[in-house]
Amino acid sequence: MLPLIDFHIHSTFSDGLYGLNEIARYAYEKGFYAIGITDHFSTRKVRSMDPEVIKRYLEEIESIDVPLKIFKGLEIDFSPRTDISLIGGKIFEGLDYILFEYVGDSNMGGYPLWKLLDIYDDIGLPIGLAHNNLQKNFSSIEMNNFLDLLETHQIFVEVNTNKNYSILGDYYYSLSDEFFKKFKDRDIPVSIGSDMHENLDEMLNVSRGINFIESLGIEENVKIFLKMLNI
Ligand SMILES: [Zn+2]
Numbered sequence: 347m348l349p350l351i352d353f354h355i356h357s358t359f360s361d362g363l364y365g366l367n368e369i370a371r372y373a374y375e376k377g378f379y380a381i382g383i384t385d386h387f388s389t390r391k392v393r394s395m396d397p398e399v400i401k402r403y404l405e406e407i408e409s410i411d412v413p414l415k416i417f418k419g420l421e422i423d424f425s426p427r428t429d430i431s432l433i434g435g436k437i438f439e440g441l442d443y444i445l446f447e448y449v450g451d452s453n454m455g456g457y458p459l460w461k462l463l464d465i466y467d468d469i470g471l472p473i474g475l476a477h478n479n480l481q482k483n484f485s486s487i488e489m490n491n492f493l494d495l496l497e498t499h500q501i502f503v504e505v506n507t508n509k510n511y512s513i514l515g516d517y518y519y520s521l522s523d524e525f526f527k528k529f530k531d532r533d534i535p536v537s538i539g540s541d542m543h544e545n546l547d548e549m550l551n552v553s554r555g556i557n558f559i560e561s562l563g564i565e566e567n568v569k570i571f572l573k574m575l576n577i
Contacts, residue, residue: 348565349379351572352552353419354445354476354506354539359403360385360421361393363544370412372546380577381549383407384419384445384476384539390427395420397437404440417442417575421476424448424462425455434468442575444469445476445504445539450483459484459495466499472574474502474537477511480522493528502535502571505555508548510541519558529564535571536564 356362357369364372366383373381385403386394395403400420407418420438422428424446438444448456466473480503484492496503503526505519512518519526529536538555542548559565 348556348559348568350377350552350556351380351538351568352378352540352542352549353382353417353443353537354384354421354504354541355381355549356385356421356541356543357383359383359395359399359406361543364546366406366410367412369542369546370410370414370416373549374412374414376550378414378549380415380417380572382417382419382443382539384421387420387422388428388432389423389425391423397432400437400441415577419443419445421445421447424457427455430457430465433465434470438469438471441471443472443474445474447476449475449478451478452483456483462501463495463499472500472502472535474504474535474571476504476539477506477508477518477541478503478522479511479518480525482521484525489525489528493525493532493534496534497532500533500535500574502537502574503529504537504539505558506539506541507551507555508541517554519555523562526558526562526564529567530562533570534567535574536567537571538568
């Protein structure tokens with residue numbers, strides 16, 4: 347059995363409705379084992395944090411007074427809407443991990459995976475693919491080559507339970523279950539996220555993601571992700 351975890355949450359630091367303390371208190375009351383705050387990094391798409399805000403963001407997460415493991419993340423819109431030259435180095439110091447959204451997603455103008463691998467060394471933090479419809483975005487490359495890339499770079503893949511990332515009621519993760527099934531034989535980390543913005547109860551939707559992971563028997567992959575964060 348996996349613990350209740352949510353590694354994709356937005357606060358008032360970007361386009362979320364709730365403050366950090368409200369989110370943490372809710373998670374604590376509902377019995378979450380660990381959470382990660384992942385506000386948007388500077389993008390033209392939504393309300394987001396410019397690089398100079400990150401220091402205060404980290405300090406405020408640090409000062410949350412709730413007995414809960416809380417991790418410091420960031421979500422990057424991996425597209426021309428973001429100034430990619432800002433990514434990496436000193437401004438990311440103190441963060442625990444970074445989510446990249448729209449990687450390989452041509453509908454959303456997302457940059458290809460090779461461009462992420464290009465800046466991989468500059469980032470120096472665990473990175474992952476947020477709400478990615480793998481079967482749509484990566485169907486043109488040979489599946490084993492793709493999985494090799496994820497595995498050798500330890501790029502985690504998120505099971506995102508937000509309905510924005512579903513098609514006619516089918517979530518991207520279940521549409522991509524052929525990929526996730528293959529994770530069983532590989533050390534590819536898997537995270538879970540609700541992508542909560544406006545309703546705290548959305549965080550409880552992660553249990554759907556946990557059920558999916560348990561139904562495929564890939565709990566070990568989540569443990570690899572937790573280990574990357576030293577949990
Ligand atoms: Zn998000």
